[in-house]
Amino acid sequence: VILPGRRGFLLAAGAATFAALGTKVRFDTPVALASSDTPFHVDLPETLSVLSVAEYVTLAAACDRIFPRDDTPGAVDLGAPVYVDRSLAERPLPPWADGFRAGLARLEADALRRFGVTFGRASHADQESLLADRDASPDPEEARFLRNLVTATLEGALGDPAYGGNAAGAGWVELGFPVDPFARTRMP
Amino acid sequence: MKSGSDYADVVVVGSGAGGGPVALELARAGARVVVLEKGRYVEPGSMVHDEVAKRRHFMVPDVRDEPHTLRYGEHQAAARTAEGWTANIVGGGTVHFSGFFHRMHPVDMRLRSALGPVADANVADWPISYEELEPYYRRVDEEIGVSGTWKAHPHEEPRSAPYPLPPIDEHPIARRIDEATARLGMHSFPTPRAVLSQPYRGRGACAYCSMCADYGCPTGAKGSTLAALLPAAIATGHCEVRARCMATEVVVRDDGRVDGVVYRDAEGMTRFLRARAVVLACTAVESARLLLLSRSSLFPQGLANRSGLVGRNLLFSSGALGGATFRSSTPGDAERHLSAQRSVQDMYFMDTPVDGVRKAGTLGFLVGFVEPIGMAEAVAFRSDGGEPDAVVWGSRLKQRLRERLSQQQLHFESFCEFYANAGTYVDLDPEVKDRWGAPVARMTVSPHPLTRDATRLIARKAMDVLKLLSPDEAYVSTPQTETKFLQGGTCRFGRDPETSVLDRECRAHEVPNLYVSDGSFLPTSGGVPPTMTIMANAFRVADGIVRRLRAREI
Numbered sequence: 001v002i003l004p005g006r007r008g009f010l011l012a013a014g015a016a017t018f019a020a021l022g023t024k025v026r027f028d029t030p031v032a033l034a035s036s037d038t039p040f041h042v043d044l045p046e047t048l049s050v051l052s053v054a055e056y057v058t059l060a061a062a063c064d065r066i067f068p069r070d071d072t073p074g075a076v077d078l079g080a081p082v083y084v085d086r087s088l089a090e091r092p093l094p095p096w097a098d099g100f101r102a103g104l105a106r107l108e109a110d111a112l113r114r115f116g117v118t119f120g121r122a123s124h125a126d127q128e129s130l131l132a133d134r135d136a137s138p139d140p141e142e143a144r145f146l147r148n149l150v151t152a153t154l155e156g157a158l159g160d161p162a163y164g165g166n167a168a169g170a171g172w173v174e175l176g177f178p179v180d181p182f183a184r185t186r187m188p
Numbered sequence: 189m190k191s192g193s194d195y196a197d198v199v200v201v202g203s204g205a206g207g208g209p210v211a212l213e214l215a216r217a218g219a220r221v222v223v224l225e226k227g228r229y230v231e232p233g234s235m236v237h238d239e240v241a242k243r244r245h246f247m248v249p250d251v252r253d254e255p256h257t258l259r260y261g262e263h264q265a266a267a268r269t270a271e272g273w274t275a276n277i278v279g280g281g282t283v284h285f286s287g288f289f290h291r292m293h294p295v296d297m298r299l300r301s302a303l304g305p306v307a308d309a310n311v312a313d314w315p316i317s318y319e320e321l322e323p324y325y326r327r328v329d330e331e332i333g334v335s336g337t338w339k340a341h342p343h344e345e346p347r348s349a350p351y352p353l354p355p356i357d358e359h360p361i362a363r364r365i366d367e368a369t370a371r372l373g374m375h376s377f378p379t380p381r382a383v384l385s386q387p388y389r390g391r392g393a394c395a396y397c398s399m400c401a402d403y404g405c406p407t408g409a410k411g412s413t414l415a416a417l418l419p420a421a422i423a424t425g426h427c428e429v430r431a432r433c434m435a436t437e438v439v440v441r442d443d444g445r446v447d448g449v450v451y452r453d454a455e456g457m458t459r460f461l462r463a464r465a466v467v468l469a470c471t472a473v474e475s476a477r478l479l480l481l482s483r484s485s486l487f488p489q490g491l492a493n494r495s496g497l498v499g500r501n502l503l504f505s506s507g508a509l510g511g512a513t514f515r516s517s518t519p520g521d522a523e524r525h526l527s528a529q530r531s532v533q534d535m536y537f538m539d540t541p542v543d544g545v546r547k548a549g550t551l552g553f554l555v556g557f558v559e560p561i562g563m564a565e566a567v568a569f570r571s572d573g574g575e576p577d578a579v580v581w582g583s584r585l586k587q588r589l590r591e592r593l594s595q596q597q598l599h600f601e602s603f604c605e606f607y608a609n610a611g612t613y614v615d616l617d618p619e620v621k622d623r624w625g626a627p628v629a630r631m632t633v634s635p636h637p638l639t640r641d642a643t644r645l646i647a648r649k650a651m652d653v654l655k656l657l658s659p660d661e662a663y664v665s666t667p668q669t670e671t672k673f674l675q676g677g678t679c680r681f682g683r684d685p686e687t688s689v690l691d692r693e694c695r696a697h698e699v700p701n702l703y704v705s706d707g708s709f710l711p712t713s714g715g716v717p718p719t720m721t722i723m724a725n726a727f728r729v730a731d732g733i734v735r736r737l738r739a740r741e742i
Contacts (some may be wrong), residue, residue: 066581092250094243128582135579150568150581158560159240175586176593177560178525182397182406183237187246188230 042120045082049089054118055101058108059084061120065127066153072174080156083165087152094155096148103145107134162186193428196222197737199449199463201435201478203227204280205722206469206706208413209331212420213730215427219737222461223418223427224451226434226470227277232415235283235404239561242402247284248273253623256473257630266617266630271672272473277404278431279414281471281673282719286401287382287410288531288603289334290550290716291325291724293345294318295537299605299712302537303546309607309636310501312711315683315692322348324724332411332723333388336380343375343533353385356394358529359555361518361598361657365530368656374534374649379552381529382411382720391415396524398557433459436626438466438482438491438702446491446702452624465701465733465742469726472502472708476614476678477629492679492696497689499614502631503677503713504670506549506604506639508647511556512659517596520555528553528598532653535646536715548642549604549715551650556599564589598654602646606670606713607636614678633670643668674717676707693732694725701742705729 042060044053051059060081067075075081087094088101107130111119115126122130134146156165158172162185166172172179197219200207207223214221226249238246245251248270256273257266274281295302297314305311326349328334336351338344355378362378369376383400384393394409408415421427432454439460441447448462468475476499480490490498520526535548567588568580580588606612611634616627647664654662682688685697694709696702705726707718714721736742 067585068583070583070586072586092244092252095245131581132578146579147569150579151565154561154564154568155240155243158564160238162238163240172560175560175589177563178558180237180397180399180558181395182235182399183239185236185238187236187238187241188234 042076042081045085049085051085051088051101054108055104056081056085057120058104058118061127062104062107062131062149063153063156065124065131066150067157073170075153075157077167078157078171079165079167080153083156083159083163084152086164087155094152096151096155098148099141099145100148100152103141103148106142106145160186193220193222194459194461196220196461196463198222198465198467198733199224199461200467200469200705201449201475202280202468202470202706203278203418203429204275204282204413204469204471204706205719206471206726207280207467208282208417208421209328209723209726210467210469210705210730210733211427211429212331212417213727214733214737215421215424217734217737218426219734221421221427222463223429224433224435224449224461225278225280225429225431227275227280227431229278229429229431230283230404232404232408233406235406237397237399237403237406239559243561245270247275247277247402249276255620255622255628257617257620257628259630259632261611261634262632266620266632268620272629272631272675274471274673274675278429279412279418282412283404283414284402285382285410285412285673285717285719287719288552288717289328289336289380289382289411289720290531290603291345292318292714292716292718292721293343293536295547296712296714297321299547306607306638309609309638311607312680312682312687314711315681318345321721321724321728322346324727325720327727328720328723331727332382332416333384333391334380334382334411334720335385337378340377341375341533343536344377351380353388356381356383356385356529357396357524357526359518359520359526361555362528362530364518364657365528365553365653368653369532371656372649372652374532374653376530376532376553379529379531384409384411396521396526398525398527398555399559435470435478436481436624438468438478440482440484440486440491440699442486444486444699446699464737465703467703467705467729467733468708469704469706471706472675472678472710473614473629473631475704475706475708477616479679480616481626487698492689492698492702494698495685495689497680497687499678500610501608501677501680501711502612502614502633503608503675503707503710504606504633504672505674505713505717506602506606506635506643507666507669507671508602508604508643508650508664509600509666509669510647510650510654510662510664511597511599512654512657512662514596514598514657515594515660525555525557527555532649533715535649543641543645543648545638545642545645547605547715548645549602551600551602551646553653554599554601556597558593563592567592595660598657598659600650600654602643602650603671603674603716604643604646605639605715607639608677608712609634609636631672635668635670640668674719676710676713676718676722679704679708680711681709682711694729695732703729703733
């Protein structure tokens with residue numbers, strides 16, 4: 001876990017206030033609330049394997065846009081960001097991991113440049129335009145990152161709970177996937 | 189036998205369709221057999237449906253450590269790929285196959301005679317006939333338990349006995365497929381499966397989870413060598429399977445006979461295993477690579493390769509993919525996920541050419557199983573028949589996923605003749621090496637125009653059938669591709685050492701105690717998945733080895 005330095009950075013930037021891992025990060029400034037009804041809350045996991053808190057917050061906000069909560073759970077409810085963080089510590093790395101953190105950093109930098117706030121604090125509409133820009137970008141790295149982000153989010157929402165996402169299999173049950181009796185544990 | 193011994197009567201490299209039958213028959217005959225398998229051992233009961241593991245290539249090697257390289261034509265630069273690996277697990281590709289267990293047809297063994305010369309293709313007759321192979325097909329039926337229906341259609345290959353097990357239960361849509369094919373003058377029939385429809389020889393029956401392809405079978409009903417053959421081989425007390433042991437060189441003595449196999453064990457130590465005979469069965473691509481890596485002063489171009497033919501005439505199964513979407517589904521079975529279980533072989537061999545094609549292959553229909561991540565990704569990336577456009581995400585992704593889950597999908601796939609040709613082969617990549625420094629296998633692929641035409645013909649016929657089922661949408665998603673799990677041909681067997689690597693016993697013409705028992709021997713791909721034929725031939729090869737061991741000829 002690589003917290004202190006990152007936490008210091010975030011606090012200095014005034015982007016968020018929070019106490020420690022395992023608590024909620026609240027984005028409750030007027031900027032964040034400008035075009036969304038509720039402030040964006042992220043439950044930080046007890047530990048992070050690879051990502052900094054700032055990266056985790058960016059990731060969680062992006063997962064929330066890619067697979068949002070409606071009358072069924074969204075990617076953040078299902079634990080997709082936890083899955084992504086844990087997967088980045090595993091060997092072999094998942095195929096989508098290549099260039100993943102660099103892609104998150106570019107997403108964050110674009111948010112700051114265009115909207116003057118971190119990605120996590122941007123409005124839903126601004127977050128969505130930042131993601132859509134990646135798909136349309138002439139830079140193939142950006143389009144690849146968006147696809148990798150989508151893949152990682154879906155694996156975290158709909159993969160086996162043993163990998164840290166898809167809490168209690170809710171992604172399968174609540175979205176209505178056929179029940180597969182042999183899909184509840186991880187291969188040894 | 190003593191575990192960890194550095195001597196065996198016979199070393200078998202690979203534990204899948206080509207290695208499993210040889211290990212079993214030699215062990216039954218009392219020979220001391222060691223099977224070297226580069227993959228790990230996974231208890232059959234641990235074979236859960238872990239889609240994340242599948243996506244991380246649990247079943248095949250990590251491409252970062254052990255790539256293949258692939259190019260379409262010699263003008264291209266070869267790119268790193270995981271394609272061309274069939275498996276990396278005890279049991280090989282049989283662990284994660286679907287088990288579509290069609291036999292080849294008599295015409296496959298005499299295709300050159302049947303077609304006459306084919307321009308720019310290396311079509312050859314086999315040195316054995318269907319009739320010589322038939323008893324071994326029957327042995328596979330009985331050893332692993334094949335489920336099917338005899339005398340179901342006019343194009344069926346001759347059989348000396350019925351299937352030991354009745355066919356797998358099918359989705360009601362099968363009846364509608366039968367009606368549609370009958371209206372078109374075609375004959376659909378129950379797909380024979382290496383899956384137990386009933387308990388058999390101590391193994392349990394199919395639980396109808398439907399997730400055969402790409403996953404291990406949790407109940408042992410699927411006829412993998414892991415479930416059906418290797419336990420019996422080990423039970424003889426004469427066979428040891430060494431997992432995570434990668435053969436790196438076959439060593440030859442001064443008299444031109446094979447001395448044994450060098451391998452890297454699970455701890456990364458290099459070891460040598462001496463043997464009276466060596467059997468390579470690690471897939472057409474990797475068996476060829478191992479021979480090409482085994483250079484010596486006697487065989488400077490690679491073992492058994494004075495002819496320069498090792499790696500040549502690489503074969504795959506050519507396939508088209510597509511399907512249909514139904515918004516109102518045919519009700520299936522609430523408890524069991526049943527598949528359509530239908531095949532069509534009216535395009536197998538045609539006396540009169542259709543679209544310029546006389547030899548095509550098998551069309552199969554199946555009700556796909558649902559892989560949650562795969563389905564969501566297909567919707568997101570629009571790889572399911574929709575036009576390729578922006579990635580779909582957000583509430584639109586969830587909405588479309590719900591629609592998709594309410595629809596029924598019927599898929600088709602095909603197994604079509606892949607015409608061997610001079611532009612399709614395996615050699616050692618001149619630049620790329622695996623993480624241990626050995627050159628990797630480079631695949632160069634140039635599908636023959638007839639392969640493309642034949643595959644498209646099957647896709648066209650599939651669309652004719654699907655349209656009669658009144659779907660909301662029918663589509664061909666892939667007009668022609670090579671299924672690289674299904675491979676053969678790199679050490680063709682034949683009578684003439686000038687044009688073949690192996691003799692009719694699948695023993696190297698140039699090395700009297702070296703055999704290859706995987707798909708490498710195939711001179712033609714057949715119009716079916718080759719796995720059943722590889723297994724049958726491996727039983728035949730084993731009989732030949734036992735005969736020569738007993739006669740002290742090897």
